[in-house]
Amino acid sequence: xxxxxxxxxxxxxxxxxxxxxxxxxxxxxxxxxxxxxxxxxxxxxxxxxxxxxxxxxxxxxxxxxxxxxxxxxxxxxxxxxxxxxxxxxxxxxxxxxxxxxxxxxxxxxxxxxx
Amino acid sequence: xxxxxxxxxxxxxxxxxxxxxxxxxxxxxxxxxxxxxxxxxxxxxxxxxxxxxxxxxxxxxxxxxxxxxxxxxxxxxxxxxxxxxxxxxxxxxxxxxxxxxxxxxxxxxxxxxx
Numbered sequence: 119x120x121x122x123x124x125x126x127x128x129x130x131x132x133x134x135x136x137x138x139x140x141x142x143x144x145x146x147x148x149x150x151x152x153x154x155x156x157x158x159x160x161x162x163x164x165x166x167x168x169x170x171x172x173x174x175x176x177x178x179x180x181x182x183x184x185x186x187x188x189x190x191x192x193x194x195x196x197x198x199x200x201x202x203x204x205x206x207x208x209x210x211x212x213x214x215x216x217x218x219x220x221x222x223x224x225x226x227x228x229x230x231x232x
Numbered sequence: 233x234x235x236x237x238x239x240x241x242x243x244x245x246x247x248x249x250x251x252x253x254x255x256x257x258x259x260x261x262x263x264x265x266x267x268x269x270x271x272x273x274x275x276x277x278x279x280x281x282x283x284x285x286x287x288x289x290x291x292x293x294x295x296x297x298x299x300x301x302x303x304x305x306x307x308x309x310x311x312x313x314x315x316x317x318x319x320x321x322x323x324x325x326x327x328x329x330x331x332x333x334x335x336x337x338x339x340x341x342x343x344x345x346x
Contacts, residue, residue, distance in 0.1 A: 122275070149332050161276070161321060161336035174333045208275050212332045220266075221332060223275030 122224035136197040139227045143211030150192040155206040238337025251309040255322035263327035270319045312344045
């Protein structure tokens, strides 16, 4: 069974640009969550989608947005990039419908903002 | 109240020794406490998890001890091996709804010396 796939794995952007990251969950998983990982702040929850609906959202500015498609694939977008957005962005999928299920993480998309 | 405090930040253990990582929380509504292991260049992977109605859970060399009254939980790695060298994150799920959102601790970098 294929794991969670994130693309691109690495990308470099400049301040003010926008970026779109993609996540393909494990087949059959309907829940997709996004996390930002930085050395200073650790793993921070961005948002969660279930059956194309945003189920939960973390404390990030509106520049961070996401969506989920009918095939459960998800994208997140960051607009007007800032230097502080440099991070590893991790996607996780889960089969649980009610929560508290195992999260399966991808290897992440490493974003560098110059 | 939504924080999970993790210590120590780093840990060096000799092969065959016991590694102990501690976490504390304030929010009594947390209802699920997993531990994740992350190797360099990889996403976190679930190691072991516990719910607050259980005081201890053991899976192989890994044990979670949970103290509900003290609002603390810890990971014990028995017979630590060099292959256990990784970053370990505790986490907690905010209860009260269907969500896979997790609040992560800041991580512990474990090095097991041969």
